[in-house]
Amino acid sequence: MxxxxxxxxxxxxxxxxxxxxxxxxxxxxxxxxxxxxxxxxxxxxxxxxxxxxxxxxxxxxxxxxxxxxxxxxxxxxxxxxxxxxxxxxxxxCNSGKFLPKDPGGRAIIDQLMHYDSSILYPRFRAAAYPILYQNCKYVMPQQVCAIECAYRDLECMLVGRTWLGGSWPTLGDITIAATLSTLNVMVPVDPQRYPRLSSWLYRMSEEIYYITANKKGLGEFSRRLGELLEVNKRVTC
Ligand SMILES: N[C@@H](CCC(=O)N[C@@H](CS)C(=O)NCC(=O)O)C(=O)O
CATH class of the missing domain: 3.40.30.10 (Glutaredoxin)
Incomplete structure (x- = not known):
């Protein structure tokens, strides 16, 4: 350490x-x-x-x-x-910019975090751990389907909005961006099928904190996965 x-x-x-x-x-x-x-x-x-x-x-x-x-x-x-x-x-943080102080705004962020905690992250784990720790050489088809399902959820959640949590990026967007950018390495977000989600991910990738705090570790994950994964055995849903 x-x-x-x-x-x-x-x-x-x-x-x-x-x-x-x-x-x-x-x-x-x-x-x-x-x-x-x-x-x-x-x-x-x-x-x-x-x-x-x-x-x-x-x-x-x-x-x-x-x-x-x-x-x-x-x-x-x-x-x-x-x-x-x-x-x-x-x-x-006094401003409430990333975590609104009003109960309704706060509940929206909590909701996004619960979505990450109960749906998105477990799907990442189910897809990535067999590759990282159990010598599996591809993302298993049922995990690809589960991840694509989550992409469909998020695409719907972005109807009529630029950010997931409000009029600007919040902790909800940050949390989901950490997981989603990693899922995107394993099951790329197809811009044809998920135009809002892929634009949102692009916008998040331009935020300064994404560049300073997500990019390097994401690159490390991507390299590690590339070493372990037989790329041509990737499957789609
Ligand atoms: N819900 C937890 C998940 C934490 C978690 O599972 N972290 C993984 C790393 S991505 C871990 O420490 N795994 C170690 C293990 O399972 O042995 C959180 O959001 O902090």
Missing amino acids: GISGSKKVISHGLKHCTLWKADRSPPCRAVMMALDALNLSITEVDVNMDKGEHRGPELAVYNPLQTLPIFKDRELILNDSHAITSYLAARY
């Missing part, structure tokens, strides 16, 4: 906060993007998942689930990316 390099942009430093993360992981990248979007700087510790460091005794104390990310703010320990990003915005 190692402390990551400090951010180039001057930001609001929270020395009492630590994030244990792996850049390859979508939920970790959601937290990293939220940190950059909120202009917050905390101690970031890289954890090598290939070496099983996330299951070691030091981190098991913080997270019985043995997953990343893990976040610590003094005595508070959180181990779910959605809870972490909401906490950071509610605790350290």
Whole structure:
């Protein structure tokens, strides 16, 4: 495990906060993007998942689930990316830009986060883990179908709107962008079938926090997958 390099942009430093993360992981990248979007700087510790460091005794104390990310703010320990990003915005950002303060606006963001947590991320995991950890050489057809179904959901959710959560990008967009950009590596979002979704992903990819906090880890994931995957065995739904 190692402390990551400090951010180039001057930001609001929270020395009492630590994030244990792996850049390859979508939920970790959601937290990293939220940190950059909120202009917050905390101690970031890289954890090598290939070496099983996330299951070691030091981190098991913080997270019985043995997953990343893990976040610590003094005595508070959180181990779910959605809870972490909401906490950071509610605790350290006054503006309500990324997490509205009014109950209705907030519920829309919660809804998007629940969609990610219960549908999108589990579909990523079901498709990626057999390749990453079980020597599977392709994205299994039933997982391709499940992912395409989610693309259809998101395409519908974007009818009449530019962003998923409101009139500008919010934590809901950030969370879904972390997972969706990763799914896009495994099952490309077809712009003919999903024009709104592919335009939304393009718009998200131009946001500064996506460039600073998502791009590198996404590239690492993509390279790792390329090493493991027999590209010509990819299937479509
Ligand atoms: N719902 C959790 C999911 C966390 C999660 O499953 N993280 C993966 C990395 S992408 C992990 O740590 N997996 C380790 C393992 O399953 O051994 C969140 O959003 O933080």
